[in-house]
Amino acid sequence: MIKGKTNAMRLLDKHKISYELHTYEAKEAMDGVTVASKIGRCKEMVFKTLVTRGSSQTIxxxxxxxxxxxxxxxxxxVVKEKKIEMILVSEINALTGYVRGGCSPIGMKKNYQTVIDESAQTLPSFIVSGGKIGLQIEVNPHDLVNIIPLQFASLVVEND
Structure with missing residues (x-):
């Protein structure tokens, strides 16, 4: 099981934001749909964290x-960049303090501008990585507004 608190948990505790932990067995990163199944939650509640770089080199x-x-x-x-692209997997730890498959939008090394898909706004809570592989945090997305620079926007590819 998970030993010790992650940066995400520490930050939520510091700001007295309530959250629920979900743990699952995993030796390595796995896709989010599998994670949702392992923690017994519908996939619409589980969100993944993607780190990108804009043409201005901003993360x-x-x-x-x-x-x-x-x-x-x-x-x-949404972030007023000409273009953005995913960062290299090898850059994740240096930029965020987290590893691939355990990258939480909460408690990164720096407070990067964060955008959550607008679909989260209708949920009483959503689930994101808790900062380690095998750990997820369920939290009200609106509670994060005061601890990370975030906004909500339409972000996903629409399938016809």
């Missing part, structure tokens, strides 16, 4: 439902 964090794909053009428009 941005996007949080979207696990079964969806980030629309890079929509994302770039």
């Amino acid at each position: 941005y964090v996007f949080v979207i439902p696990v079964e969806k794909e980030l629309d890079l053009k929509k994302a770039a428009k």
Whole structure:
């Protein structure tokens, strides 16, 4: 099981934001739909954290439902960049303090501008990585507004 608190948990505790932990067995990163199944939650509640770099070299964090794909053009428009692209997997730890598959939008090394898909606004709570593989945090997305620079916007590729 998970030993010790992650940066995400420490930050939530510091700001007295209530959250629920969900743990699952995992030796390595796995896709979010599998994670949702392992913790017994519907996939619409579970969100993944994607770290990107804009043409200005600014780092941005996007949080979207696990079964969806980030629309890079929509994302770039929201953060007023000409274009954005995913960072290299090898850069995740240095930029965020987290590892691939355990990257939480909460408690990163720096407070990067964060955009959560608008679908989270209708949920009483959503689930994101808790900062380690095998750990998820369920929290009200609106409670995060005061601890990370975030906004809500339409971010995902719409399937016809």
